[in-house]
Amino acid sequence: MVTRERDDLVIRVDGRRPLSAELVAAFEVLCDRVEDRADRNTVIMHVSGAPGEPSNEALTIALVSKWERALRRFERLPAATVAVASDECGGVALEALLATDYRIGTASLRLLMARRALVTWPGMALYRIVRQAGSAAARRAVLLGIPITAADAVATGLIDELTVDTQAALTAAMELAEAIPGPELAIRRQLMHDAPAVSFEEALGAHLAACERALRLSSAEAGR
Structure with a gap:
């Protein structure tokens, strides 16, 4: 489920849910809000959840293309984007997480590459995770589907910090981000x-x- 709050500058992405037109629209609306509000320069994203067994939901390349364009637009916003990630994080949650600037995780965090049928889903999360962590660090996750633990995510730079107090960490990150236009x-x-x-x-x-x-x-x- 995706919700928006605090003047639409907070977005929540549930990785258990499949990619949908609703999710794409939520990101487009969020981007519109940020681009129209020069006085607000921090976006908060909460991500968690990973898909279960691959399903047969109708997924088209047209929808995937719209989603990737929406994420690319989000990735280029004139605003800092801060994510809080917890527990298992895969599917659309992982894809969204990898498009943010600063990432806070909990000790229970595990990053999982999405799978469909017998193959790892070759979406742009694969591109971003290799580009950001390096092919050696990403190899087991990409090729074998082995989860990336919270500690490994920090070691490879996919997560910036781990905390037991996500609100305090989020507040500190926002204070840093809001000092930069x-x-x-x-x-x-x-x-x-x-x-x-x-x-x-x-x-x-x-x-x-x-x-x-x-x-x-x-x-x-x-x-x-």
């Missing part, structure tokens, strides 16, 4: 994501543009 964070995020995939020469133009922007902002701030 959303557009500035979005630029840093994009430069970071591009760095492993492009050459120095390709990256230089975008970094110079970002440097020029930073100089303009500093100059404007000094002139006040």
